[in-house]
Amino acid sequence: MDSIILNGIKLALAGPIELPLRWVGDDELLRQLLAAWMVIDERDIPFNPRLIGKPGVGKTTLGYAAAKRLGREVYLFQATMDTRPEDLIVTPVIGPDGSIQYAASSLVSAMIRGGVLILDEGNRMSEKAWASLAPLLDDRRYVESVITGLRIHAHREFRIVVTMNEDSSTFEVPEYIHSRLQPQLYIDFPEAGEELAILKENLPFAGSAILGYVVDFLQKGHAADEPYSVRDGINIARYALKMMAATQKEPRELLPLAVQRILGEDALRYLK
Numbered sequence: 001m002d003s004i005i006l007n008g009i010k011l012a013l014a015g016p017i018e019l020p021l022r023w024v025g026d027d028e029l030l031r032q033l034l035a036a037w038m039v040i041d042e043r044d045i046p047f048n049p050r051l052i053g054k055p056g057v058g059k060t061t062l063g064y065a066a067a068k069r070l071g072r073e074v075y076l077f078q079a080t081m082d083t084r085p086e087d088l089i090v091t092p093v094i095g096p097d098g099s100i101q102y103a104a105s106s107l108v109s110a111m112i113r114g115g116v117l118i119l120d121e122g123n124r125m126s127e128k129a130w131a132s133l134a135p136l137l138d139d140r141r142y143v144e145s146v147i148t149g150l151r152i153h154a155h156r157e158f159r160i161v162v163t164m165n166e167d168s169s170t171f172e173v174p175e176y177i178h179s180r181l182q183p184q185l186y187i188d189f190p191e192a193g194e195e196l197a198i199l200k201e202n203l204p205f206a207g208s209a210i211l212g213y214v215v216d217f218l219q220k221g222h223a224a225d226e227p228y229s230v231r232d233g234i235n236i237a238r239y240a241l242k243m244m245a246a247t248q249k250e251p252r253e254l255l256p257l258a259v260q261r262i263l264g265e266d267a268l269r270y271l272k
Contacts, residue, residue: 002015004104004112006150006152007150009102009148009150010101010102011090011102011103011104011108011112011148012093012101012102012103012104013104013108013109013112013113014075014103014104014105014106014109015109016073016074016075016109016110016113016115017074017075017076018074019064019074021060021061021064021065022061022065022201023058023061023062023064023065023066024194024197024198024201025058025061025062025187025190025194025198026190026194029062029185029187030062030065030066030069032183032185033049033051033062033063033066033161033185034066034069034070036049036183036185037049037066037070037159039156045139045141046159047182047183048137048160048161048162048180048181048182049161049162049181049182049183049184049185050122050161050162050163050164050181050182050184050185051063051161051162051163051164051185051187052163052164052166052184052185052186052187053165053166053186053187053188054165054166054167054189054227054229055165055167055227055229055231056229056230056231056232057187057188057189057190057229057230058187058198058230059163059164059187060076060118060120060163062187063116063118063161063163064118066116066161067115067116067118067159067161070116070159072114072115072116072157072159073110073113073114073115073116074115074116074118075106075107075109075110075115075116075117075118076106076117076118076120077105077106077107077117077118077119077120078120078121079119079120079121079122079123079124079125079129080121080124080125081124081125081126081171083124083125083126083129084128084129085128085129085131085132085146086145086146086147087105087129088105088107088108088129088132088133088143089104089105089107089108089132089143089144089145089147089152090102090103090104090105090108090145090147090148090150091103091105091147092147102147102148107119107143107160108143108152110158110160111136111143111152111153111154111155111158112152112155113155114155114156114157114158115157115158115159116158116159116160116161117158117159117160117161118160118161118163119160119161119162119163120163121163121164121165122162122163122164122173122181123164123165123171123173124171125171125173126171127171127174127177130173130174130177131174132144133177134176134177134180136154136160137160137177137180137181138180141153141154141158142154162181167227189218189222189229189230190230192215192219195215195218195219195230195233196211196212196215198230198234199211199214199215199230199233199234199237202234203234203237203238203241205241206237206241207251209251209252210237210240210241210251210255211237213251213252213255214233214236214237214255215233217233217236217255217259217270217271218230218232218233220270221267221270224270226267226270228263228267228270232262232263235262236255236258236259236262236263237258239258239261239262240254240255240257240258243257243258255271256268256271259271
């Protein structure tokens with residue numbers, strides 16, 4: 001594990017992530033995200049964009065793809081309702097010899113190394129957690145660790161993107177944070193052609209018939225404003241394929257069972 005010494009305090013750094021993700025959606029969204037991260041003058045600073053949409057529409061994938069387009073290391077922090085300020089910054093841990101050591105979060109590790117941080121499901125965090133990030137999200141670009149007394153400045157190449165699900169959140173994001181998370185990029189459900197391309201990307205071993213059935217099902221659900229996502233479609237197709245291998249039945253016979261097992265009885269109406 002890499003480490004760094006700041007003002008005499010040794011911090012163990014988190015490692016970047018590598019995910020098998022490729023953005024297959026709207027290229028315009030990718031361009032808009034990359035533009036938000038641009039710095040066009042030595043006095044300029046990057047935006048801290050937020051990606052908003054229903055669960056499963058590809059917000060994390062978009063952030064990851066944009067970071068990889070820049071050739072940067074990618075770090076991920078999964079926000080939850082019990083995320084504490086120290087979880088976001090520096091956490092004390094017990095070392096092998098019983099001494100207190102300090103572990104930098106994935107966010108702070110990205111700040112130090114000039115990587116990209118995806119703060120996933122940010123609207124799950126409390127205001128206390130968000131308050132600890134306020135100076136990072138404006139032109140100060142630093143965080144302060146109460147535990148170590150360190151003020152940690154972000155590398156000039158550090159970038160952050162926050163994903164937020166468009167559903168009932170555990171906490172309301174405070175207005176002073178909203179104003180720091182700009183621009184807002186909304187990711188909607190994809191059109192049929194894009195949806196088919198995403199399914200093919202994730203299920204290259206699936207036949208065209210079953211993917212066509214799943215896309216038709218998803219598009220009917222979208223038209224009825226159901227929350228069914230491409231992720232749901234991937235799971236439906238994957239389960240149907242496994243059942244095909246186990247029973248030798250046809251996709252059309254097995255799709256209702258897969259839909260029912262993944263999304264429940266009510267979803268069957270969109271197969272008619």
